[in-house]
Amino acid sequence: WHGKRVLELGAGTGLVAISLAAEGAQVWATDGNPKVVQCAGRNVQGAGDLPGRISLEVFDWNSDEDLHRIQAAGPWDVILGSDLVYPGNAGRRCVASNDDKPPADVTLLSLLGSLASYETEVILALKDRTGEVERFIDHVANKPETWRLTQAPSETIMPEFRALPTLAVLHLQRLPLGT
Numbered sequence: 813w814h815g816k817r818v819l820e821l822g823a824g825t826g827l828v829a830i831s832l833a834a835e836g837a838q839v840w841a842t843d844g845n846p847k848v849v850q851c852a853g854r855n856v857q858g859a860g861d862l863p864g865r866i867s868l869e870v871f872d873w874n875s876d877e878d879l880h881r882i883q884a885a886g887p888w889d890v891i892l893g894s895d896l897v898y899p900g901n902a903g904r905r906c907v908a909s910n911d912d913k914p915p916a917d918v919t920l921l922s923l924l925g926s927l928a929s930y931e932t933e934v935i936l937a938l939k940d941r942t943g944e945v946e947r948f949i950d951h952v953a954n955k956p957e958t959w960r961l962t963q964a965p966s967e968t969i970m971p972e973f974r975a976l977p978t979l980a981v982l983h984l985q986r987l988p989l990g991t
Contacts, residue, residue, distance in 0.1 A: 813837040814863070819882065819927065821893035821920075823868070826852030828894070833864035840885055842871035873923050887929050894937040896920055897944040917948040924984065925958065934984035945980050952984065960985045 814836030820829055823841035829852070832839050841856075843849050849868050856866050867885075871878050897917045928934055938945045952961045964981035966974045973979055 816889040817887070819886070819888045819891045821871070821873075821891065821923075822896050823852050824848060824894075826855040826866070826868070828892070829866045829868075830856060830859045830862070833862040833866045834859075836863040838864055839866045840869060840882070841866055842869045842882065844870065844872050846870050873919050879923070879926060883927060886927065888927060888932050890933045890935065891924065891928055892935040893920075895939055896936065897938055897948055917944050918951060920948065921951045921955075921959075925986070928984075928986045930986050930988050932986065934982075936980075936982045936984070938980050938982065939976070940978040940980065945978070949980070949982070952982075957989075958987060960987055 813832050816832075816837045818829075818832055818837045818839045820832075820839060820841045823829055823843045826841055829839040829841035841849075841852060843852065849870050853868050856868065869882070871882055873879075897920060924934055938948065940946060949961065949963075952959050962983045964983065969979065969981060
């Protein structure tokens, strides 16, 4: 991870960002909830000096202003996120702008298209509760000219998580036009 430019969506506590920065990554850790970002900031401060760097940012996926700010900070070697399409975030009041926008699974794919270059690796760990992960995978499958999607085989997932049939670790890569 040394020297990689990483965008984390849904940073939560900041633990992933801290771990990546400990490996030398330059991490932009984002979350749509300002209070979550504030708490993650306390955890980042508590981690002390790290070989990499962490920038914490509020990022409302439905805000053009936020999107342009995050795009300007790129390009990204890796975009990653965990549990981004849970039911409370999949079209229901995660942020105020969700009232008049598509569900998070639709929004996430559009967002990734705006942020990922052809060289960006996208890694998502998603837990399915009510079909939202399957819908996300279907959205990707309906755009085969745009995305290559692979799902990590269960044997590559940590043993404590392998038995969860609702866990999907997805790798996405944008495809150049005309491929």
